[in-house]
Amino acid sequence: MPVLRILANGSVAALLLAAAATTATAQDSTLGPFPEGHVSASARKLAPVAAARQKYAIVIGNQAYAHAPQLPNAWNDALDVADLLAGQGYDVTLLKDASKRDFEGLMQRVLFDVDRDTEVLFYYAGHGVQIGSENYLIPTDAQLDQVDDLPFEAVSLGSLVSIVGARARWQIVILDSCRNNPFAGLKVQDSLGPDVREIETGFASLAAPVNSYVVFSTSPGEVALDGAGKNSPFATAFLQAAALGPVPVTDVFDAVRRKVFVETEGVQVPWDSSTMVEEASIASVPTTPDTTTAAEDNGTSVARGLTLFAASxxxxxxxxxxxxxxxxxxxxxxxxxxxxxxxxxxxxxxxxxxxxxxxxxxxxxxxxxxxxxxxxxxxxxxxxxxxxxxxxxxxxxxxxxxxxxxxxxxxxxxxxxxxxxxxxxxxxxxDPCDLQAADHLDPEGVGLARFANEIEPEAALQACQAAVAREPQNGRFHYQLGRAFAALRRYDEARAEWDTARKLGHSRASYAIGNAIVNEARETGGSAVVEAPEEALAYYREGVELGDPYAFYALGRQMVRFGKTGQDRLRGYDLLMRALEVGHTYAMNELGYFYLDEKSEYFDPTRGLRYLNESAARGDIYGYNNLGLVYMNGLGGQKKDAKAALDWFTKAADGGHPNAPGNIGTLIASGALGKKADLGKAVEWFDKGLERGDANAGAYAAYLILTEGAGGLSPADAAWRAGRAAALRDKKSVERARKVLEALPTEAVDEASQRLLQALGADVTPDGAFGEGSKAAYQAIATQHGVTDLETDPIERLIAIARIHWSTTPFRVDLY
Structure with a gap:
């Protein structure tokens, strides 16, 4: 009995929504060079394979639409195709009436289940439309009634093909769709800017990765028939042709095209597009399944070979x-x-x-x-x-x-x-290492996960060092050990583990190395977003080619923020959309930020707020913080609401967000909560933010102490905070901190320097008199940390000592 899994409507949990991506993985290499030792996806796909490969099928039947016409045969078609493929040795996942979240969960599953030794067949029966040059599959809960609905209501075929193609050895994509256009005449946004495009009938041609065979049930721009019988004309022809045995896929669809053309009297002509460089076949063993049996309503009969599967x-x-x-x-x-x-x-x-x-x-x-x-x-x-x-x-x-x-x-x-x-x-x-340091959406993971702020560093280090010692060739354990080192701020050791994981074939390691390169400038420098050097971009490109959604996000973010041309920004947008397709909330937050930037030519507050709300709905601490900023500042035309802002900031701070404590401090200090501002309480929150690397929090706390005597603290307390803030990277906050220092007496600045020297192990008394003993301690500490140029100006000296102090107790740059 063949094994088949069913994902019923609503059973697939996911983290995020999806949107469009128009560029296929095969085109990614045009972005620039890859890191040394990189082996291209095409080379991997063409490498000799000594043993039989995994045969993996995804079959979707969307019939019961909530806001579109029903398709009576879609479920019959999908169920019969699933039965056929299961009988031919495929590991089949079957989805009935897939919602948008179901599609998200499906794409996450592909990351885990599909690798370079896998042959993938994807079959979709349901509504599909064309918007601009891109094709979209329509989930059963889709409701396209606003111009900005598309990323949250439809599924980009280009993204799906790109993601599967990056993971699989080869893929066959069969689209028995375009049966009619349920949204004819509606216009939506499907690209970076404000332009809208009409939803058109049919599908457009599709650029696909190497070793992809894409089959449309009808010609571009035309309508496919649902059929008057049990199956659609296309499904009927496919079931018959594919049941003949292990013949080349081109022969199967030549036969399908002829039969559909004849049966529909020339009304419908199936069409295909191929980038195959290897011969592919559908059946692995000769089989003649019965495709005339009526479909069972619940689709869970073990006698039919259907295995109930729950992704949760x-x-x-x-x-x-x-x-x-x-x-x-x-x-x-x-x-x-x-x-x-x-x-x-x-x-x-x-x-x-x-x-x-x-x-x-x-x-x-x-x-x-x-x-x-x-x-x-x-x-x-x-x-x-x-x-x-x-x-x-x-x-x-x-x-x-x-x-x-x-x-x-x-x-x-x-x-x-x-x-x-x-x-x-x-x-x-x-394994304890997986419990302590596994990563989200890690293609080589085991399904457990912690965000960076959730890692318990010492426990993760101990568990993953033991795992690496036990299985030194397991790339997953090396990658997770790198995460533990990063949480402990031992960045050189983290980089070494990620280098090893990459050599062992762990996909996520490429992204991690790229981030490590970017973070070298941020280890003691604060939270400012910086343009990545070319070396980091090369590693991001490698991660994109390996199908890692975190690399999609990282490279897309860089291109959208720092792209030199409009085409660069469009390319970055496409990559962010691909990250969204598999549930990456960071990409959603980035687009929310992008569209809420009033100085940008792309300013679109409705669109931006939609992204942030969707991120927060999925439990993302960065989405929480972003919505807090929206309500605190009235961004995007939203009415200011201090209570709502406090609620969002508190959720974000509790989850480890680095800037949320400072945002709470700002909210309290402003008096927006409707009572006299408790400046001492505000400083407490600012201090939490400063410890997480938030320079603005440190500068603001110093200012309140200087001007208001907040919390009963002294000028030296203000200098201690301002000096640490001025040693960070955030340019505007550094300027504010320096202004506070310039307004403070020299004795307060010197006392702050002495406090920091004391924290670094020097035997000094913080008394504000920076005499010979303090100078000797400064020189000894500087020498110990490889600093040769000693500052004599009190303010510059404080900032220099603060930089040394940050180097010994740096904040978690992996949280930014």
Whole structure:
């Protein structure tokens, strides 16, 4: 029995929304050079493959639209195609009536499930439209009634093809769409600027990565028929042609085109576009499935080979869950694929001639067969005793699993042994390194994740050093050890681990190295966004080619902010859109910032606020802080609301946002909360911000102490804060801090210098008299830290000592 997974409507959790990306991965190399040692995606795809590759299929049937005409045959078509592909050895994920969030979750799944040894087939039955030169798939909950709706309501086909193409060896994309245009005449924004384009019928031609075969059920700009029978004319022809056996894909679709043309009397002519440089086929074994059986309404029958799949990690039951006692229990470490077959064969006492069926599939993952290279394929039950030995459970990466104490993820499924069901339970224990330092949307991750502000540095260091010692060739552990070092501000060691992870093939490491290069100038320099040097951009480009959404965001942000031409900014926008397609909230915040910039030619407050609200709705601390700024300052025409701003800032500060404490301090000091400003409380919040590297918070606190005596603090207290702020990078805040220092008596400035020297280990008494003892201590500290030029001016001396102090206790630059 073939294994097939179903994702029912609403079952796929995701972090973010999607939008358009018009440029395919194959075009990314035109952006510039790659780092030394880079191997292009095309070269990887063409490298010899010694063993059979994983065959992975995604099948979507969108039928029950909330705001568009129903498509009676879409679900039948998808279900029959899924059955056909499952019977031919594909590992099939089937989505019924996929919403926008379902598509987001799907693209996240692709990151984890697809690699360079995977052949991917994507089939979509549902509404699709063309806007400008780009094509969009329409989720069942799409409601396009505003010009700025597109990124939040539709799915960019260009993004989908680019993301899959970056991960897979080759892809076949089949679009049985364009059945009609549910939004004819409506106009939406689909690019960087304010221009709107009409939603057109049909699909446009598509640029695709190398080794892509894209098939449209009808010619560009034309309408496909839904069909009067059980299936559409295209689906009927495809089911027949693909069932003939392992023949070249070009032969399959030549046959489909002829049949559809004849059956529709020339009304509909399927069309395809290919960048294939390898021969591809659909079927792996000759098979003749029955494509005439009526589709079952719930689509969960094991007899049809349909395995219920839930992407939410909630389906992996916690350790204290009430579960029936299993017949067989297996304990194993959590990994992308956990071998269980040998243990099952032993505990079941399987005879060499026996076979095992599947009575009830697992939730939260799938059963797969592993070959001698660790590559996965879908098992076809019943399994022989020999194939049972190769059985593994593949954990499905979803949203972040709750990170409790020693969590164990439990999975149950039932095997059929000679008509007797046997309940199997697999207890999966995550590696401590994954628990402590796994990253979000990491293509080589295991589905657990922590944002940088959530990492417990010492615990992560200990766990990941042990993991690397145990598995030195595991790139994931080296990457996560780098995250632990970064959280400890040990940046050279972090970079070394990321270099190792990159050499071992860990995709996210390229992005991390690019960020490390950018952050070298920010380790003691504050939060200012800087233009990345070419070396960092090269690593970002490599991450883009590897299909890493964080690299999409990083390179896109640089090009939008610092692009020299309009074309550069458009390219950056496309990359940000691709990041959004897989749920990257940082990209959403960046676009919110971009559209709310009143000095920009692209100022569009409605669009900007929409992005920020969507980010906050997904629990992003940066989205929280951005909305706090909107309500505090009345940005984008929004009415000022101090209480709402405080709520957003507090949520952001509690989550570790570096600027949110200073924003709370500003809100309190302004008196906007409707009562007398508690300046001492404001300074407390500013101090929290300064410790996180917020120069503005330090400068503001110093000013309040100087001018208002806030918190009963002294001029030396003001100098201590102003000196530390002036040693940071934020230019405007540095200017403010220097003005405070210039207004303070020399004794206060010198006392602040002595305090910092004392904090650095010098034996000095902070008394405001910077005598010979203090000068000697300054020289000793400077020499210890490699500083040769000593300052004599009190203000410059304080700032120089503050820079040394920051170098010993730098803030978390990975939070910016």
């Amino acid at each position: 990690s909630a389906e992996l039951l916690p350790i204290d869950a009430a579960l029936p006692a299993p017949d067989i229990a297996i304990a194993a470490p959590l990994a992308p694929a956990v071998p269980i077959g040998a243990t099952l064969a032993q505990k079941l006492a399987i005879a060499p001639t026996a076979s095992v069926g599947l009575a009830e599939p697992p939730r939260g993952g799938r059963l797969v067969l592993l070959d001698d290279r660790g590559l996965q394929s879908a098992p076809i039950f019943p399994l022989s005793a020999q194939d049972l030995q190769r059985l593994a459970f593949a954990y499905v990466s979803g949203p972040t699993v709750s990170l409790g104490q020693d969590p164990v993820l439990k999975v149950q499924f039932k095997l059929d042994l000679n008509g007797t069901p046997r309940l199997v339970q697999v207890d999966l224990t995550p």
